[in-house]
Every structure is written in structure tokens, then in C-alpha cells.
Amino acid sequence: MTVVYYSSSSNYTHAFAQKLRAAGQHCVRLPLLTKDDTLLMEEPFVLITPTYGAGPRRGAVPKQVIKFLNVPQNRELLCGVIGAGNTNFGETYCQAAHIVAQKCQVPLLYRFELLGLPEDVRNVNEGLNRLWKQKLQRRA
Amino acid sequence: MAEKVKLISHVDAINWNRIEDPVDDEVWDRLTANFWLPEKVPLSNDVPSWNTLTPEEKQLTMRVFTGLTLLDTVQGTVGAVSLIPDSLTPHEEAVYTNIAFMESVHAKSYSSIFSTLSSTKEIDDAFRWSTENQNLQRKADIVLSYYRGDSPLKRKVASTLLESFLFYSGFYLPMYWSSHAKLTNTADLIRLIIRDEAVHGYYIGYKYQKGLERVDEATREELKAYTFDLLFELYENEVQYTHDLYDSVGLSEDVKKFLHYNANKALMNLGYEPMFPKDVTDVNPAILSALSPNADENHDFFSGSGSSYVIGKAVNTEDDDWDF
Ligand SMILES: Cc1cc2nc3c(=O)[nH]c(=O)nc-3n(C[C@H](O)[C@H](O)[C@H](O)COP(=O)(O)O)c2cc1C
Ligand SMILES: [Fe+2]
Ligand SMILES: [Fe+2]
Numbered sequence: 001m002t003v004v005y006y007s008s009s010s011n012y013t014h015a016f017a018q019k020l021r022a023a024g025q026h027c028v029r030l031p032l033l034t035k036d037d038t039l040l041m042e043e044p045f046v047l048i049t050p051t052y053g054a055g056p057r058r059g060a061v062p063k064q065v066i067k068f069l070n071v072p073q074n075r076e077l078l079c080g081v082i083g084a085g086n087t088n089f090g091e092t093y094c095q096a097a098h099i100v101a102q103k104c105q106v107p108l109l110y111r112f113e114l115l116g117l118p119e120d121v122r123n124v125n126e127g128l129n130r131l132w133k134q135k136l137q138r139r140a
Numbered sequence: 141m142a143e144k145v146k147l148i149s150h151v152d153a154i155n156w157n158r159i160e161d162p163v164d165d166e167v168w169d170r171l172t173a174n175f176w177l178p179e180k181v182p183l184s185n186d187v188p189s190w191n192t193l194t195p196e197e198k199q200l201t202m203r204v205f206t207g208l209t210l211l212d213t214v215q216g217t218v219g220a221v222s223l224i225p226d227s228l229t230p231h232e233e234a235v236y237t238n239i240a241f242m243e244s245v246h247a248k249s250y251s252s253i254f255s256t257l258s259s260t261k262e263i264d265d266a267f268r269w270s271t272e273n274q275n276l277q278r279k280a281d282i283v284l285s286y287y288r289g290d291s292p293l294k295r296k297v298a299s300t301l302l303e304s305f306l307f308y309s310g311f312y313l314p315m316y317w318s319s320h321a322k323l324t325n326t327a328d329l330i331r332l333i334i335r336d337e338a339v340h341g342y343y344i345g346y347k348y349q350k351g352l353e354r355v356d357e358a359t360r361e362e363l364k365a366y367t368f369d370l371l372f373e374l375y376e377n378e379v380q381y382t383h384d385l386y387d388s389v390g391l392s393e394d395v396k397k398f399l400h401y402n403a404n405k406a407l408m409n410l411g412y413e414p415m416f417p418k419d420v421t422d423v424n425p426a427i428l429s430a431l432s433p434n435a436d437e438n439h440d441f442f443s444g445s446g447s448s449y450v451i452g453k454a455v456n457t458e459d460d461d462w463d464f
Pocket of ligand 1: 006007008009010011012013014050051052053084085086087089092093094095113114115166167170339342
């Protein structure tokens, strides 16, 4: 089971994913450039996405994330979404994760700010382990 | 002003169709889309609520806002402008001019609040307090000394700490009033400022990290030590400033948590790991939800009981690149 994440050139989400890697999670980064080919998933995964955008209604979900979710097979395997953001953006805190959860009808699993605190890494790591276990049990 | 202003020696016509760093373009778009003026906010609706505050509470509020005015003035007329000559791209220069202008809008918006809510005498008293309060003056002086210094990267550190940390002893109060259903229009205006500062802190911190890529390891280590030293120096001063303001209303401890929470974010904007542990950054939930109404984490699957979740309410987007 995999964590797929997008991180722009500021690399905050990438730093968070590195900490999840160190905790034993398998993490894969989406390509930075929109013109590059996106990934095709073969097994269930969780997505981490930051929020961007030129305003509340435009560009909150990074284009590369949209391209990735436009692939029906990826959408079918998506188990949930985690948001990265900053509460100082007020109402649009982690809006991209809300949009993805809504559009793909999957749970919003967690939200954290910027690089994430050690507690965030622990909560996400433990939450993912519980989730993977549930998926395995359901399969068996 | 004795010193000679440093200007860029050579300028080429800026071409926005040749972007060297896409972050410049993205941030410009966000900043211009965020543009606002205080006249758009119906501040006069706060008059009845202002009249329910005690004289001490009114004085505290006025003082907090003159303190914020001073920081925005510093950042508009010196801080953002001082970053222009060290820019890595012409688009970065343009972004700083936008930031500088917006700081002047922020500074002026406090005067809109003042003229709506209080009398000329109260306003003059509060501005006099701001020039006489030692801790407030010290924080401006510390930052200004780095803006005048000769290290471009240290300037960015000082600037990011101002944008992402130093404002928050002040921003606390309108969030506090708003959580008590007071001065809610003023709080709306402050939230617009906070949103702008979030982009400013992100951007200047990002450019600092870009700058770090161009220096050697020893310099990187020195800058990291410098960042933490400066944060401590400012933090100690901030704690005293917080006591000056908030002891009379018994809110100092609550404000300090908000300071720690934001100091962590300032460090992260500079690419460093957060420093304050969870038990001193547990901001009052009422303040947090005044800041971001959706921040309540009980809806998140991993932090609640883990047994149920809600799928968020629909958000309309205008993006047309979705296929479904
Ligand atoms: C132009 C711009 C707009 C942003 N808008 C939002 C937003 O609306 N909501 C939010 O929670 N965070 C917002 N952010 C903050 C980023 O989502 C946050 O910094 C995130 O950690 C970036 O992750 P990355 O470095 O991996 O790309 C914005 C950042 C920028 C630069
Ligand atoms: Fe400002
Ligand atoms: Fe600012």
C-alpha cells in the first residue's frame, strides 16, 4: 500500500513524506511538471495534497493532482486524502483536500500545516497502519 | 536618513512570458487575486459592539492596532523594499513591489478602524503609546537593523520572522473578540491581512531557501544558527510585549501559546523544523476557529474516534481541467 503525494518546488509536503518514509511508509511523489506523464496506480493508496490557487474558486487543487485523478483507475484505488496547508488562509485551509474528498467521495483522513509537527507524523503513520490493516482484513 | 539607498544597477524590461521561477508567477496571481481595500469591509457595523467594551479593553485594542500599524509601516517602507536589490529574478522584484504596496494598505486599514470606532484624542493617545512602549520600539529596531545590514539572506530571515511571527501578539486580540462575537467586521478585515501575511511569509521564506542553495555548507550552518538566535531575541522581547499588553486582561498565557504556534510556522517557512513542542502550542480552539473556521480536526478520520467520518461539503471550483 502506498502514499502518493504532490509537492511543489517549496517541498514542504515532500519533507513530510520523507518523515513518513522514515517511519516505514511507502511514498511516491507525483511529477512536478504538468506536462510530464502521471502515475498509474495498481493498488490501494492514500493521496496527500497541498492547497494552492489564485483565490477561493480557482486552482486550489494542483494541476498535477487533477491530471492524476482524471485517470479512472487511480480514482478507483483512492482510499482517502490528507491535506497540507496553513490555517492562516482561513476558510480555504486545506481546501484542495476537501475538494478531492468531495469529488471522489473518499474520507478526508487528516490535515496538517507546512512541514507537519512530530505529532502529525505519528498520527498519520498510525492512522495509515490502521487503514492498511482494515483493507487487508476486508480482502481476506 | 543618512545611508545611501541601494538600488539595482541594471534593469531590463520585465517579460512575464519568460518565467524563470514558476513560484513568482503563482504568488503574483494569488496576491493580486487577494487584493482588497478597507473600504470594502463594513467596519461601522462594529460601533455598537465597540461600545460594549470597557475603557481598558478599548485602550488595549487601540494599542494593539497601533503596534500592528508600526510593523506594517516598517515592512512597507523598508522591509519589502530592501529585498528588491537581492532578487534572483525580475519577477521576484515585481512581487516585492506588490508586497510593499499591500503593507501600506494594511497600515492604512488600522486608521480606518480607528476613525470608525474612536475619537481623535484616543487615537492620538494610542499612537503616543506606540512611540513610547520600549518593547514595541525594540522589536521594530531589531528588525530594522537587519534590513540595513549587508547580508541579503539575513534580511530575508528577519523579514520572514516579521511576516510570520511578530504580528501574532497583535492578531490574537481581534480573533479573541471575534470568538466572543465582538468587533466581527474588524476581525474580517484582520483575516484579510493574515491571509496576505501568509503568502508573504511563504514567499520570502521560499526565496531564502533558494538563496541557501547557492551558498556553501558553512554559511548555511551559520545562517541557521543566526535564525534561531534572532528568533530567541525576538521571542523574549515578544513575551515582554505580550505581558505589557495583556496582563491587565489576564490573557497573556493564552497569547503566548499563539506566539509559539506561529513561531513554529515562521521556522517552517524558512525550511526549519518547528521548535516549540505540542504542549505549549495548543492554541485555544476558539482562537483557532476564529482564524480558520474549518480547522476543527475532529472531523478528520485519523484524529477522531477513527470510526466515522464526514465527506466535506461541496466546494464549487471554476477549474475546467477535471474530467469527472
Ligand atoms: C500562492 C499560494 C496559495 C496558497 N493557498 C492556500 C490555501 O488556500 N489554503 C491552505 O491551506 N494553504 C494554502 N497555501 C499554503 C500551502 O498549501 C502550504 O504552504 C503547503 O505546505 C505547500 O506544500 P508544498 O511545498 O509541498 O507544495 C498556499 C500557498 C501559496 C504559495
Ligand atoms: Fe502587512
Ligand atoms: Fe506582509
